[in-house]
Amino acid sequence: MRSEPMNYAAVLAGAAAAFAFSLVWYSPILFADVWVGAKGADATAMPAWKFFVAPLRELITAWLLAWLIGRLGIENWRGAALLGLVLWLAFYVVQLAGAVIFDGMSLSLGAVHAGDWLGKMLIISIVLAVWRPAARRVNHASRDVL
Numbered sequence: 001m002r003s004e005p006m007n008y009a010a011v012l013a014g015a016a017a018a019f020a021f022s023l024v025w026y027s028p029i030l031f032a033d034v035w036v037g038a039k040g041a042d043a044t045a046m047p048a049w050k051f052f053v054a055p056l057r058e059l060i061t062a063w064l065l066a067w068l069i070g071r072l073g074i075e076n077w078r079g080a081a082l083l084g085l086v087l088w089l090a091f092y093v094v095q096l097a098g099a100v101i102f103d104g105m106s107l108s109l110g111a112v113h114a115g116d117w118l119g120k121m122l123i124i125s126i127v128l129a130v131w132r133p134a135a136r137r138v139n140h141a142s143r144d145v146l
Contacts, residue, residue, distance in 0.1 A: 004070040007131060011066050014127035015058040018120035022058075025119065031112045038109035062124045069128050080129030084121035092117045 026035050065084065074080050096114050099105040 004073075006063075006066050006070060007128070010128050010131040011059070011062045013131065014065070014124035015055060015062040017127055018058040018062070018123050019055045021119050021123055022054075022116055025112075025116045031115075034108050034112045038106050058120060058124070061120065062128065065121075065124050066128050069125070074129060077126045077129040080125040081122055084125030085118075088114075088118050088121045092121075 024030060026032055065080075065087075068074075068083060068087075069080050072083070074083060093114055096105070096110045100107055100110040
């Protein structure tokens with residue numbers, strides 16, 4: 001294992017892109033009906049503070065993924081996407097399965113939440129892998145082609 005400097009701009013960009021993805025995911029364009037149907041009418045009457053706190057989840061996730069990608073020496077977007085997929089399966093899907101099985105969350109809402117986090121994990125992972133310092137891109141360009 002090795003460590004490389006963290007690209008904080010990529011962390012912020014990946015987190016912002018993931019948050020924007022969620023805004024579209026839960027909008028009337030995609031899955032607002034499932035979400036509002038499961039949560040009730042009060043789902044859309046969310047306090048403003050939640051919109052300021054919510055992006056912290058993506059920011060923390062992006063920072064951890066950046067650290068893991070650097071620590072594991074992942075050098076291309078495919079490897080980063082695979083890491084995002086594996087972490088999503090190992091942690092998020094397992095947690096959501098518990099909520100569906102034991103806490104009464106509907107399967108449809110669980111699937112919508114799972115899809116949201118799958119998208120976020122892939123977006124963040126790929127942004128982090130693709131947006132690397134120029135010197136690193138030049139040194140590893142031949143490996144990224146494969």
